[in-house]
Amino acid sequence: MNRHQRLGFLSRLKGLRVVVENKKILTGLCMTVGWYIFAIVASYLSPYRPRTIGDVPVNLPPSWEHPLGSDPLGRDIFTQLVHASINSMQIGFTAGIVAFMVATLLGLIAGYHGGILDSVISLVTEIFITIPSLAILLIVAAVIGRIEVITMALLLAVFGWAFPCKVLRSQALILKERGFIKLARLSGANGLEIVIKSILPNMLPFLGAWFAFVVIGAMEAEAGLELIGLGPQTIVSLGLMLNWAMRHVAFTRGLIHWWLPPALVLVWIFVGLFIVSFGLDEIGNPKLKVK
Amino acid sequence: MSKSSKYDPGEPKTMYTMKYLVKRVLLYVLTLFLAITINFIVPRLIPGNPIEARLAALYRLGVHIGGEEFVAKYSKLFALDQPMYVQFFLYLSNLIQGNMGFSILYFPASVMDILMRGLPWTIGLLSVTVIMSFAGGLVLGAFMGWTNREGKVSRWTSFVFTIFMLLSRFPFFLLGMILVYVFTYTLFLFPYGGGVDPQAIPGTIEYIVSILQHATLPALSIVLAQLGGWAIEARGLMVNVLGEDYLFLAKAKGLKERYIFRQYAMKNTTLPILTDLVIALGSIASGAILVEIVFSYPGIGSLLYMSVMQLDYPMIQAVSLLVVFGVTTAALLIDLVYPFLDPRVGEK
Numbered sequence: 001m002n003r004h005q006r007l008g009f010l011s012r013l014k015g016l017r018v019v020v021e022n023k024k025i026l027t028g029l030c031m032t033v034g035w036y037i038f039a040i041v042a043s044y045l046s047p048y049r050p051r052t053i054g055d056v057p058v059n060l061p062p063s064w065e066h067p068l069g070s071d072p073l074g075r076d077i078f079t080q081l082v083h084a085s086i087n088s089m090q091i092g093f094t095a096g097i098v099a100f101m102v103a104t105l106l107g108l109i110a111g112y113h114g115g116i117l118d119s120v121i122s123l124v125t126e127i128f129i130t131i132p133s134l135a136i137l138l139i140v141a142a143v144i145g146r147i148e149v150i151t152m153a154l155l156l157a158v159f160g161w162a163f164p165c166k167v168l169r170s171q172a173l174i175l176k177e178r179g180f181i182k183l184a185r186l187s188g189a190n191g192l193e194i195v196i197k198s199i200l201p202n203m204l205p206f207l208g209a210w211f212a213f214v215v216i217g218a219m220e221a222e223a224g225l226e227l228i229g230l231g232p233q234t235i236v237s238l239g240l241m242l243n244w245a246m247r248h249v250a251f252t253r254g255l256i257h258w259w260l261p262p263a264l265v266l267v268w269i270f271v272g273l274f275i276v277s278f279g280l281d282e283i284g285n286p287k288l289k290v291k
Numbered sequence: 292m293s294k295s296s297k298y299d300p301g302e303p304k305t306m307y308t309m310k311y312l313v314k315r316v317l318l319y320v321l322t323l324f325l326a327i328t329i330n331f332i333v334p335r336l337i338p339g340n341p342i343e344a345r346l347a348a349l350y351r352l353g354v355h356i357g358g359e360e361f362v363a364k365y366s367k368l369f370a371l372d373q374p375m376y377v378q379f380f381l382y383l384s385n386l387i388q389g390n391m392g393f394s395i396l397y398f399p400a401s402v403m404d405i406l407m408r409g410l411p412w413t414i415g416l417l418s419v420t421v422i423m424s425f426a427g428g429l430v431l432g433a434f435m436g437w438t439n440r441e442g443k444v445s446r447w448t449s450f451v452f453t454i455f456m457l458l459s460r461f462p463f464f465l466l467g468m469i470l471v472y473v474f475t476y477t478l479f480l481f482p483y484g485g486g487v488d489p490q491a492i493p494g495t496i497e498y499i500v501s502i503l504q505h506a507t508l509p510a511l512s513i514v515l516a517q518l519g520g521w522a523i524e525a526r527g528l529m530v531n532v533l534g535e536d537y538l539f540l541a542k543a544k545g546l547k548e549r550y551i552f553r554q555y556a557m558k559n560t561t562l563p564i565l566t567d568l569v570i571a572l573g574s575i576a577s578g579a580i581l582v583e584i585v586f587s588y589p590g591i592g593s594l595l596y597m598s599v600m601q602l603d604y605p606m607i608q609a610v611s612l613l614v615v616f617g618v619t620t621a622a623l624l625i626d627l628v629y630p631f632l633d634p635r636v637g638e639k
Contacts, residue, residue: 123321127318127325129570130318130573130619130622131325131573131618131619132572132574133573133574133577134574134576134577134580134614135577135612135614138607139330139333139608142604142607143333163570217574224462224581228595228599229599230599242464246584251475252471252483254476256472260469263468266465267457267465270460270461271457274460278456
C-alpha cells in the first residue's frame with residue numbers, strides 16, 4: 001500500500017465514521033434493523049402459527065400468554081404481528097433493491113451518456129412518475145388473484161424506480177460538469193470507469209437516502225394493496241392484518257390491541273428509514289442540519 | 292405576476308415555447324395511453340373470454356349474477372369475438388364516449404353511472420385537503436426556515452419539526468384509523484361511516500353540517516399526514532434560498548424583512564415545490580382512496596373496496612382508469628400554468 005492508497009483508504013474509513021457518528025442514521029438503523037431482528041427471534045420463540053385458524057381460543061384479550069390477544073378466528077395476534085413484520089419488510093426491501101438497481105443504472109446512463117438514450121429514458125421515467133401506481137397495481141393484482149410474494153415485490157419495483165431514476169440522472173448531470181470528472185476524462189479514463197470510480201462514490205449519501213425512500217414507498221404501496229384486499233394472501237403481512245381488522249370492524253369496536261400494533265409497526269419502520277435518509281441527506285447537504 | 296413585470300420593461304415574454312407545450316401534452320397522451328393499454332391487456336392475458344372467466348370466478352364463490360344476458364351484452368359491447376386490434380380500437384372509442392361497460396354487481400347499471408355517484412365525494416375531499424395541506428405546509432415550513440436563518444434554532448422549532456417528521460411518515464389511512472379510534476370510539480365527537488346523515492334533508496343547514504361532520508376526520512387524516520411533508524420540504528428549500536446572493540443584496544438595499552420574505556424568499560421557495568406537488572398528486576389520490584375505505588366514505592375508494600370484495604372487475608378497472616385520468620389531467624394543468632408563474636421554465 002503506497003501513501004496515496006493509504007490516504008484513500010483512510011478517507012473511506014472516515015466516511016464510514018461520519019455515517020456512524022451521525023445520530024440520525026444510527027437511530028434510524030437501530031429502529032428498523034432492531035425491529036427486524038426482534039421479529040425474527042420472536043417468530044422462532046412463539047409456539048403459535050400465524051395463519052392457522054383455531055390455533056388458540058378466539059377473541060382473547062391481551063395477557064401474558066398472548067401479549068396482543070387473539071382474533072375472532074383463533075389466531076395469536078402477536079405471532080401474526082412478528083411474522084407479518086418480517087414478510088412486509090422482506091417484500092419492501094426486495095422491491096426496493098430491484099427498483100433501486102434499475103434506477104441507478106438507468107439514471108447514470110441517462111445522465112452521463114446523454115443523447116438519444118437520455119431522451120428515451122427520461123420520457124419513460126416521466127411516464128412512470130405521472131402514472132398513479134396504485135391504480136395500475138390494483139388492476140394487475142385483481143386479475144392475477146392469487147399473487148405470489150416475489151411477483152408482488154417485482155410489481156412494486158416496476159412503479160418504484162422512476163422517481164429516484166429522475167433524481168439520480170440530474171445528480172449525474174451536475175457531477176458530470178464538475179472539475180474532477182473533467183480531469184478524469186482528460187486523463188483517459190473511459191465512461192464506465194468514471195461512473196464507477198468518480199461519480200458513484202460522490203453520490204453515496206444521496207443513493208442511500210433514496211434507497212430508504214424507495215423501500216418506504218414499496219412497503220406503503222404493499223400495505224395499501226393489502227388493505228384493499230389485493231395482494232399475496234398466502235402469507236400474513238402488516239397490511240393484511242389491517243385488512244382483517246377492518247373486516248371485523250375492529251376500529252369502532254375498540255379492539256385496539258388488534259389494529260394498533262400493525263399500524264404502529266408500519267409507522268415505526270417508516271420513521272426509522274426516513275430518519276436514516278434524513279441523516280444521509282445531511283451528510284450530502286450540510287446546510288439542512290437542524291442543530 | 293403583474294408586479295414582477297413592472298421591473299422588466301421591454302418586449303412581453305412568450306410564456307411557452309412550442310417545444311415545452313408539445314412535450315408536456317405528448318407526455319400526457321402517452322401516460323394515458325399506457326394506462327389504458329395495461330387496462331386493456333391485463334384481463335385478456337387470461338385465456339378465454341375475460342368476462343366469462345370473471346363470472347366463473349364469482350360462481351365458484353357462490354355468487355350468481357347476470358349470467359347469459361350479461362355475457363352476451365358484454366361480448367357485444369367489446370366485440371370479444373373479434374381480433375385483438377379491433378377490440379382495442381373499440382375499447383378506445385368506448386372509453387372516449389365514457390362507456391366502460393357494466394358493473395357485475397349492479398348489473399343493469401353501467402359502471403359510469405355508479406362511478407358518478409361516488410365522484411363528487413372524492414373530488415370534494417381531495418381538492419379541499421390538497422389545497423389546505425399544501426398551502427399550510429408551505430407557509431409553515433418556509434416560516435420555520437426563515438426564522439432560524441441566523442443559525443439559531445429555537446427548541447420550539449425543533450419540536451415542531453420532529454412532530455412533522457413523524458406525521459409525514461404516517462400513511463394517510465393509519466392516521467385515519469387512529470383518528471377514528473380517538474374521536475369516534477372514545478370521544479364520540481364525530482359520526483363514523485358514510486358521507487352524510489341519511490335522515491338529513493338535502494338543502495337544509497343540518498344537511499351541510501352533517502356533510503362537514505362526516506368529512507372532518509377523513510380530511511383531517513389527509514391534511515395532517517401531508518402537512519409535515521410539505522413543511523419539511525419548504526423548510527429545506529427556504530434554507531437553500533437563504534444562502535443566495537440576491538437575498539443578501541435585498542438586505543443590503545435596506546428592504547424590509549417582511550417584504551424580502553414575501554417577494555424574494557417565499558416566491559423562490561414556492562416555485563420548486565409546486566413541481567413536487569405535480570409528482571405527489573398520484574400518491575395523494577391513492578392515499579385518499581385508502582382513507583375513504585377506512586372511513587367508509589361514499590367516494591371512489593369505497594366503491595373500489597366493494598368491487599374488490601365482490602370481484603366486480605369492470606368496476607375495479609373503471610376506478611383505476613378514472614384515478615389515472617384525474618391525476619394526469621391535474622398534473623397537466625399545473626404544468627401548463629407553471630410557466631406563467633416561473634417564466635424561466637418555458638424559455639428553455
